Amino acid sequence: MVGVVGLEVHAQINSTSKLFSGSQVSFSSPPNSRVSYFDASLPGTLPVLNRRCVEAAVMTGLALNCTINMKSLFDRKHYFYADMPAGYQITQQRLPIAVSGLLIYSHLGGPKRNQVISKSIRIKQIQLEQDSGKSLHDEHQSQTLIDLNRAGVGLMELVMEPDMSCGEEAAAAVRELQLILQALGTCQGNMSEGQLRVDANVSVHRPGEPLGVRTEVKNINSIRHLARAIDHEIQRQMELLEQGGVVQNETRAFDQKTGFMPEPNLPPLLLYVSGRVPAGLDPSQVVLVDRVKALLPELPGVRRERLVEEYGILPEHSYTLVNEDGLADYFETVVKATKAEPRKVIGWVVKELLSNLNQQNLKVNQSLVAARALAELLDLLETGHVSSTAAKVVFQELWKNPEKGAEKIIQEQNLGLMSDAATLQIICQKVVESHPEEVKAIQNGNHKVLNKLMGQVQKETKGRADPVQVRAILQELTSS
Amino acid sequence: RSGRSPRRVSKALREGRVSATDLCRKCLQRIRETHYLNAYISVTEELAMQQAERRRKLRLLRGYTFMWEPRGILDGVPFSVKDNFCTQGVETTCASLMLKGYTPPFNATVVQKLLDQGAVLLGKTNLDEFAMGSGSTDSSFGPVRNPWSEAVTGGRSSTELGSDWAIAGGSSGGSAAAVASLSCYLSLGSDTGGSTRNPGALCGVVALKPTYGVLSRHGLIPLVNSMDVPGILTRRVCDAAIVLDILRGPDERDSTTVPSPALDCALTEELDLTRITVGIPQVTDWFQDAGQEVVVSSALAGTAGGLPSDLFPWR
Numbered sequence: 001m002v003g004v005v006g007l008e009v010h011a012q013i014n015s016t017s018k019l020f021s022g023s024q025v026s027f028s029s030p031p032n033s034r035v036s037y038f039d040a041s042l043p044g045t046l047p048v049l050n051r052r053c054v055e056a057a058v059m060t061g062l063a064l065n066c067t068i069n070m071k072s073l074f075d076r077k078h079y080f081y082a083d084m085p086a087g088y089q090i091t092q093q094r095l096p097i098a099v100s101g102l103l104i105y106s107h108l109g110g111p112k113r114n115q116v117i118s119k120s121i122r123i124k125q126i127q128l129e130q131d132s133g134k135s136l137h138d139e140h141q142s143q144t145l146i147d148l149n150r151a152g153v154g155l156m157e158l159v160m161e162p163d164m165s166c167g168e169e170a171a172a173a174v175r176e177l178q179l180i181l182q183a184l185g186t187c188q189g190n191m192s193e194g195q196l197r198v199d200a201n202v203s204v205h206r207p208g209e210p211l212g213v214r215t216e217v218k219n220i221n222s223i224r225h226l227a228r229a230i231d232h233e234i235q236r237q238m239e240l241l242e243q244g245g246v247v248q249n250e251t252r253a254f255d256q257k258t259g260f261m262p263e264p265n266l267p268p269l270l271l272y273v274s275g276r277v278p279a280g281l282d283p284s285q286v287v288l289v290d291r292v293k294a295l296l297p298e299l300p301g302v303r304r305e306r307l308v309e310e311y312g313i314l315p316e317h318s319y320t321l322v323n324e325d326g327l328a329d330y331f332e333t334v335v336k337a338t339k340a341e342p343r344k345v346i347g348w349v350v351k352e353l354l355s356n357l358n359q360q361n362l363k364v365n366q367s368l369v370a371a372r373a374l375a376e377l378l379d380l381l382e383t384g385h386v387s388s389t390a391a392k393v394v395f396q397e398l399w400k401n402p403e404k405g406a407e408k409i410i411q412e413q414n415l416g417l418m419s420d421a422a423t424l425q426i427i428c429q430k431v432v433e434s435h436p437e438e439v440k441a442i443q444n445g446n447h448k449v450l451n452k453l454m455g456q457v458q459k460e461t462k463g464r465a466d467p468v469q470v471r472a473i474l475q476e477l478t479s480s
Numbered sequence: 481r482s483g484r485s486p487r488r489v490s491k492a493l494r495e496g497r498v499s500a501t502d503l504c505r506k507c508l509q510r511i512r513e514t515h516y517l518n519a520y521i522s523v524t525e526e527l528a529m530q531q532a533e534r535r536r537k538l539r540l541l542r543g544y545t546f547m548w549e550p551r552g553i554l555d556g557v558p559f560s561v562k563d564n565f566c567t568q569g570v571e572t573t574c575a576s577l578m579l580k581g582y583t584p585p586f587n588a589t590v591v592q593k594l595l596d597q598g599a600v601l602l603g604k605t606n607l608d609e610f611a612m613g614s615g616s617t618d619s620s621f622g623p624v625r626n627p628w629s630e631a632v633t634g635g636r637s638s639t640e641l642g643s644d645w646a647i648a649g650g651s652s653g654g655s656a657a658a659v660a661s662l663s664c665y666l667s668l669g670s671d672t673g674g675s676t677r678n679p680g681a682l683c684g685v686v687a688l689k690p691t692y693g694v695l696s697r698h699g700l701i702p703l704v705n706s707m708d709v710p711g712i713l714t715r716r717v718c719d720a721a722i723v724l725d726i727l728r729g730p731d732e733r734d735s736t737t738v739p740s741p742a743l744d745c746a747l748t749e750e751l752d753l754t755r756i757t758v759g760i761p762q763v764t765d766w767f768q769d770a771g772q773e774v775v776v777s778s779a780l781a782g783t784a785g786g787l788p789s790d791l792f793p794w795r
Binding site: 037042043044045046047048049264265266267 | 565566572574579582584585586588697698699700701702704705706732733734735736
């Protein structure tokens with residue numbers, strides 16, 4: 001049996017005002033302080049379409065390889081709920097703004113989880129619609145409080161085909177979508193703040209047989225939770241079926257095709273292409289699809305490839321760089337500021353920097369070692385002022401004392417490269433004499449043991465010894 | 481005889497022969513005298529007098545320098561509005577208990593345009609509840625009686641709230657009755673399937689239904705969004721034309737409005753009846769099948785009686 005997972009994503013549009021009214025979109029404002037007469041559904045008020053929201057939907061559709069419908073229509077979807085004062089939501093059910101797209105995402109797989117595997121999900125459609133207000137249930141006083149600040153905020157609903165099979169794929173897909181939306185600037189994509197809401201439809205079946213009954217996984221506020229919840233549900237359904245049970249479908253009350261009518265107060269939404277705009281149209285009423293396309297920024301997938309090509313780094317490292325907010329920028333800043341090669345820089349960024357950040361749960365923009373500081377350190381390493389082992393120590397010291405420069409730390413803690421031949425000779429001699437068995441092993445042909453001796457020398461010198469010289473000296477000493 | 485037309489009274493106001501407050505007071509008095517018609521749901525006496533006073537003062541201030549510039553042709557002219565138009569700070573009920581006590585925080589666009597002209601709002605007129613009706617008989621505040629009732633009933637029951645009265649038509653019956661009974665110079669109604677035209681016909685006033693999209697519906701509480709239009713009721717056709725020209729125009733708050741050309745003519749008040757052309761619909765099978773022929777013919781007979789005989793060859 002395999003799982004079948006489809007996602008329904010609601011992305012809040014990153015705009016100054018709402019989809020059909022001029023009230024401001026802002027998070028954490030005092031309750032009911034961002035509500036226009038239209039949002040409160042005062043009789044006689046009418047919707048007026050926000051241009052920025054249209055551009056955001058077109059841009060998102062283009063980035064997801066959709067066909068943009070040059071004519072789309074608005075509908076009313078009727079149902080009663082206290083946080084939707086109009087009694088209907090304005091959406092695009094019949095003819096949405098974008099259809100038939102493809103979300104291409106990748107995730108790290110393979111036995112060592114270092115293979116970048118590319119997958120795709122078909123996007124059925126993207127539609128513009130209104131968000132609802134918020135209900136706060138106060139059980140203590142048996143009442144529900146309604147905050148309409150969010151009522152009418154623009155949403156892009158992305159309906160995807162059930163092309164995934166497990167939680168990990170869903171998580172990777174959502175992550176990629178988040179990165180794309182953030183790169184476009186059309187949605188800030190923060191799941192915990194409700195800017196990106198994901199519901200998963202889950203079922204199981206045997207390949208070749210018809211799809212099973214599907215259930216919905218909702219109220220997910222993080223990508224990790226999404227993966228776990230989906231896998232848990234797949235597991236639950238499989239066990240249930242194996243024991244001869246039946247999967248119950250608790251359909252949403254609103255998951256039906258009735259209750260729709262065309263929105264009579266909004267004319268069809270028409271989009272244009274430069275050079276083919278009918279005469280007499282007010283330019284402020286015209287959205288040009290080709291102009292929006294020209295504004296598309298570098299998308300995450302393209303950036304990953306460019307990083308690999310431009311800097312010669314591994315695809316798995318490129319994946320990590322793009323996946324972490326701000327890490328790719330950090331990397332490129334360091335590379336531009338240092339003489340060290342990108343292939344040397346990448347290790348520092350994805351290992352030293354990232355593990356320090358993860359330990360203290362910091363974001364890249366909160367890093368205690370700035371990109372320039374790291375670049376400085378790498379320059380010192382490059383010019384032989386410090387050994388690679390010592391440099392790692394310096395990095396940790398920099399993390400604790402960011403105001404000191406790398407040079408100062410090297411000086412204060414005496415971490416400079418030890419390259420005096422005479423001193424090294426003495427230390428190597430000492431190590432060779434105290435490890436006769438290892439010397440014998442090397443002389444018998446086991447050259448790998450040399451590394452152990454090198455390790456001993458580094459221990460004596462607190463990692464400061466010049467590894468190139470030490471290796472040469474040890475080889476000489478053990479060859480006779 | 482400046483009493484009948486906004487244009488005439490406007491001239492009188494401009495020339496100082498009558499003051500805005502006098503005019504307003506007279507109209508309010510007329511409303512009281514005709515209260516049995518039940519044409520008004522709310523009468524905004526204080527507000528109207530305030531507005532009139534403001535127009536009067538401004539005219540006085542500027543009048544001394546002979547630089548009196550009226551806001552517009554409707555400056556100081558009293559008007560009424562059907563109670564399905566939002567009026568800021570004035571109760572708007574749509575003749576329904578559901579909206580009883582509801583006070584909108586904004587004016588409908590067409591109401592605002594009249595106020596911007598300096599016109600004076602007397603009150604909100606009665607209608608069929610939520611404009612759903614064609615008689616103004618289904619209001620939570622009681623039906624509207626046709627000012628011409630006695631002509632139909634033959635009795636002198638007009639000053640009593642008796643059962644012998646004729647309907648005013650609807651749903652803009654209150655507006656039509658208000659204009660017909662001379663309590664205001666113009667009234668805004670609404671028209672979805674005849675709701676301005678039919679009461680206009682029954683009350684004997686001019687009723688204009690503009691093309692959908694020419695006037696803004698912002699602030700008009702809807703019955704059928706894709707058909708509703710604000711309607712204009714006056715006593716003379718030239719006045720309806722003036723008001724149409726003031727009220728038309730795209731509104732960014734109403735996405736269903738369209739640009740329309742300005743009225744390129746000034747309609748005269750004095751009509752030479754010997755030179756008019758009257759359009760009479762062809763009586764087709766469809767009319768006959770629907771039993772319409774009888775109605776059309778009898779109405780024609782009555783109309784023909786009022787017009788010069790050489791226009792009607794069959795008489």
